[in-house]
Amino acid sequence: MKPRLVYVTVFVIAACGLGYELVAGSLASYLLGDSITQFSTAIGLYLFALGIGSFLSRFIERRLAERFIDIELAVAFAGGTSAAVLFIAFGNGAWFRPILYFEIVCVGTLVGLEIPLLMRMLKDEIEFKDLVSQVLTLDYVGALVVSLIFPLLFVPKLGLIRSALILGVANAAVALWSTWVFRSRLAAPAWPRARAAAVLIVLIAGMFTSEQLTRLGESQIYADEIVFAKNTPYQRIVITQNTAGFQLFLNGALQFSSADEYRYHEALVHPAMAAAKNPRRILVLGGGDGLAVREILKYNDIERVTLVDIDPAMTDLAREFEPLRKLNNSSLLDPRVELVHDDAMQWVAEANRIFDVIVADFPDPSSFSIGKLYTTRLYEKARAILAPDGAMVVQATSPLFARRSYWCIIKTIEAAGFNVRPYHAFVPSFGEWGYALAAPREFPVPNSTIPGLRHLDGPSMSALFQLPPDLGPIDAEPNRLNNQILVHYYEQEWHRWN
Amino acid sequence: MELSRRQALAAAGAYGLSLTFGAAACSTGRKRTPGSIAGPATARGHLLKEGAPLAPGAAEAAEIVIIGGGVAGLSAAWKLSNCNFNDFMLLDLEDAAGGTAISGTNETCSYPWGAHYVPVPTRDQRALCELLLEMRVVRGFDSSGRAVAAEEHICRAPEERLFYRGEWSEGLYLKPGASADDIKQFDRFESEMRALAGKRGRDGKRAFAIPMFHSSSDPEFRDLDRISMADWLAARNYNSPRLLWYVEYACRDDFGSYLRDVSAWAALHYYCSRLPDESSAPAAFLTWPEGNGRIVHYLSKNIKNRSRFGALALSVEPRPDAVRVVYHDFTSQTQREIIAKHVICATPQFITKRLVAGATDRNSFHYAPWLVANITLHSQPESRGFATAWDNVLYESDSLGYVVAKHQLDRRGPGDVWTWYRPFCDADAAAARTKLINYNFDELTDILSADLVRAHPDLADRLANVDFYKWGHGMVRPERGFLFGGARERAAAPIGNIHFAAADLGGLPLFEEAQWAGVRAAEEILAARGVSFTSSL
């Protein structure tokens, strides 16, 4: 056995050992926040576990080489999969902390066993003073190297899950090659060699499927299989699929389900088209999925539909993701449709064109950045670009689950100088859903629409405007930029249901 | 901020003076944050202190010269222009107008260097209402007499959040973990402030009015100037640490002073003056990414042709029926002389006392040093708890926290600029000033990171740039006994045809005071010249 070969081994296991520590620390602070506490707890615990490992090493007395290879494989597996396991655990919620600390202690203890065992194997071959000096030197150099590679290369290029897997691969490779280095000490090298190869293959396979692993983490949150997922600078877009069809989620909130979205979108678009006189120029705010536009394009006289959605990734998806493109009938590829990627508030404030119908189809006001799109400011600016005989419709969350939020939106639109008619529709995926139809003048309840709709005809459309008592008006303040009262109402109300 | 010229000046060591600013991207080997240190053109200011040789040129004649293009000087110019009196000239030693309300811009956003908000006024603040109506920031008035401002200019929600023990919570008063007694004291304090807001003196004037000139002279209230706010609170058995912190925060923020030094009248004025009566809600704030720089730009844009920058006034001497002004022109590096019919010294009193021959004693005006940092971020730092607000304050910190420049914008994009404020409230302002002036860039970054890292552990990774601004004489301090000791009135009285205007003459470092003083000085001159005008006061 050549000492030099052994030193390579020491170097790799030292580097990996520190690597797992960094993975655990980063994950803890990344997922739990409060970096300083999380990082130092993770590292403290890890160092302590190293001590446990060193202590336990004395109980291993025979067949050191075989035990060493077993431990290497255990480290490779436990450490390599640690990040993936923790991500999935985080998706699951409650047990995250215990699992995190358990992982840290396991990996730390195993890593703590490595160096003492290795030194004991070598003590007869190398003089003790050289052994200690060289092993410890390499231990620290390995640590330095990985502590540099980790932030510069691993995390930015590979992400945490894959970084951990790579470290695992390196540990498994050490195990495999140790079956040659220490072959004179192994009774039957073939058997450990086979195990090492198996672990290596599993980890390498993991590296290529880590995208799916991230999704596995999420599928604990989403009920159905995830078929598309993407992080954009504005939101996380996820599409899931089940036997009934597919569903779009933005930041974890359901936007539509292909099975019943027609109810939602017909109710959103057609009453406004009926209330406006001769609508030809239409503005859609939000609604990058193209489904509202699909309904609008059912009218023959449309000259132009302007769609303002902040996220290009969303409109790309609507145009290119086959199931969605089919669902929206290729609406965003229609030459009459103009796509704008901008903040809706800013765009409306600066626009100097007139529209006959404005459709405001934003996600629910669950944060201040979305809440601003439901303020008097937005509605005042919208009124300035709406034709006198035009109409605006606003999706207004559920009047059943978030009744005060719903009436707050109504009050806000009124405060901006509109006449408002509240109405609702039933969408199974959402439950009872609310809208506001608004115009800068008095207007009657719309009672006729184009033929061929699935959910609406004349009489059923006017029926939407009948609110049962449990959805009826309650007190609410108008939502303004400087109070964002709607976000507070919304949070309180949905809190009750979750 | 255009620093290049000042930096060049600094590098040349033009006047052999110790310079407090300059490019900081030099020296030492540690990982450094890109950035700079700036301050009022101190080298130029020093000329005034040390006296300079006067090279006489041909004297120019002028009707009115306004010295100082801060809010006070600009407001004097505004009033004169609005009365169609356009024959004036404004001098400022800096390269742009604004004084302590200047602002800057970079690729990310505009941001303030000093003053950053004005509370929505009430109808009786006539000059301010007139200006804001003209700017179309205010549209009318509600039934209580409060101005109704256009929504986009009002500070958006969430306005404030507070960091304590690893987490942010909403508002400026620390609610999480407050005991029943804490809450009781807080409620008692709030209702006492509301009651005081409605109070009037025996002369029928409001106890605490804004501008402070309109306040009652009833000793019942004026005597509050003789005790400190700390004593006032103690006398009323306010001892909840959270409440004391909350009130002291306001005093540090508005006056650069601790409770034990600040006049109780001034502190109460902060809480009471902006409530039109007992029943109304506290005034909302008007703010913009560039802070009060928005108003400065409005006021200065139409008088560009009558403004001279890089113009350091050296002396102002009364002459029979005229005033002689000597200034150093940094563009031509010559000294010039103007014979004006009237002069407005719109400079703070620590400068005025050196400018004006025979100016009465102004030594009781004291100023708090301030450090301001503009932190440019390429992405949002991590933060736990309540969402980012406009004003983000850290409990029990020496700093005042930071204001987010993009808070008022719809189109946020990546990155942001945070303006971080750190007043030096030490009783010995001169020592604090020296300490501040001597900090180098690394020391300043250390102070900044030590303050913010608890709330944003990853701040260092998000930083694109940090620029500091050292305000040696940031704002006047209403220390105990100062407001009604007579010094302000004496300093504000014209000397011959020399008139005085600056926020510090009101004793309170506020936009409203600066504007009022500027308009008042302009009206003094209009009246003296027999020009007919409608008063804005």
Ligand SMILES: Cc1cc2nc3c(=O)[nH]c(=O)nc-3n(C[C@H](O)[C@H](O)[C@H](O)COP(=O)(O)OP(=O)(O)OC[C@H]3O[C@@H](n4cnc5c(N)ncnc54)[C@H](O)[C@@H]3O)c2cc1C
């Ligand atoms: C950090 C900071 C934050 C603040 N925040 C707020 C706030 O949020 N809201 C608020 O209302 N107030 C705030 N203030 C108070 C602010 O100072 C006043 O509101 C107001 O802007 C003062 O205006 P001024 O014209 O009286 O004086 P200054 O702003 O000091 O203006 C004086 C001007 O005179 C010029 N000058 C000086 N000497 C000479 C000379 N010899 N020759 C020619 N020109 C000269 C200067 O360059 C300057 O432009 C803040 C102040 C500071 C320092």
